[in-house]
Amino acid sequence: xxxxxxxxxxxxxxxxxxxxxxxxxxxxxxxxxxxxxxxxxxxxxxxxxxxxxxxxxxxxxxxxxxxxxxxxxxxxxxxxxxxxxxxxxxxxxxxxxxxxxxxxxxxxxxxxxxxxxxxxxxxxxxxxxxxxxxxxxxxxxxxxxxxxxxxxxxxxxxxxxxxxxxxxxxxxxxxxxxxxxxxxxxxxxxxxxxxxxxxxxxxxxxxxxxxxxxxxxxxxxxxxxxxxxxxxxxxxxxxxxxxxxxxxxxxxxxxx
Numbered sequence: 001x002x003x004x005x006x007x008x009x010x011x012x013x014x015x016x017x018x019x020x021x022x023x024x025x026x027x028x029x030x031x032x033x034x035x036x037x038x039x040x041x042x043x044x045x046x047x048x049x050x051x052x053x054x055x056x057x058x059x060x061x062x063x064x065x066x067x068x069x070x071x072x073x074x075x076x077x078x079x080x081x082x083x084x085x086x087x088x089x090x091x092x093x094x095x096x097x098x099x100x101x102x103x104x105x106x107x108x109x110x111x112x113x114x115x116x117x118x119x120x121x122x123x124x125x126x127x128x129x130x131x132x133x134x135x136x137x138x139x140x141x142x143x144x145x146x147x148x149x150x151x152x153x154x155x156x157x158x159x160x161x162x163x164x165x166x167x168x169x170x171x172x173x174x175x176x177x178x179x180x181x182x183x184x185x186x187x188x189x190x191x192x193x194x195x196x197x198x199x200x201x202x203x204x205x206x207x208x209x210x211x212x213x214x215x216x217x218x219x220x221x222x223x224x225x226x227x228x229x230x231x232x233x234x235x236x237x238x239x240x241x242x243x244x245x246x247x248x249x250x251x252x253x254x255x256x
Contacts, residue, residue, distance in 0.1 A: 024060035026053050026181075031061070034181035034212060039219035042181050051220065055173045058180025062152060065183050066145025069190030073144075076193040077137040085129030087136035144190075148183060152176075158235035159217065166231060168221035178220035182213035 017023055026042075030053070033041035043051045081091040153176070160168075160175045168175075188205025192198045218228045 053177045055176045063145040066148045070141040070144035074141040081133030087132045162231040166227040
């Protein structure tokens, strides 16, 4: 059997299998193994010399971890939005503008923007303020795993494409199944709203996730250090460079 082959589950799973936790999620000890950078234990706990985690389990894990990470921000958003009686986006903008006005010296522009934002945030909503706050906070919470999935799939597709060009032979399903464990340390980013220590946890979780993604990428693709780093960094460089190049062309076109 190929090293890049994963165990395929039956196409028509029984009802009991479909409802079992293991059908949608890897085991907890696999997630803990990933945190220890033990890719073999995380992806091949049964020592079959293949990646036995499925892409479906990876998706389920990211969704659950995203919801867990969003609990603390959900409470913070509810507290802020309900206290102001408006939706979460408007409450966040009003709170940010107020802090800017307090931190910087009196300025006509800052005062005007702050007053405008606070006026908009205080506008009577079409639904009760408490209901708007609750629904918008729930929307932000549910959007957390969706945004994680979007980044994981779009960024992963570009990384996998480059890895294949550089000699990787694994399938896309195996690649996604393996790299999905990089979402485990991202749970720490959910602690960011906590004063003082929150940003530290958020930075640590993000850095941990990047290092773990690199480790898992090398495990599933068998690429060397240079090609693995290039596969990870080139999509980020291109994504950052394209808007800059487009903006430069637009400015040149307007000037000349």
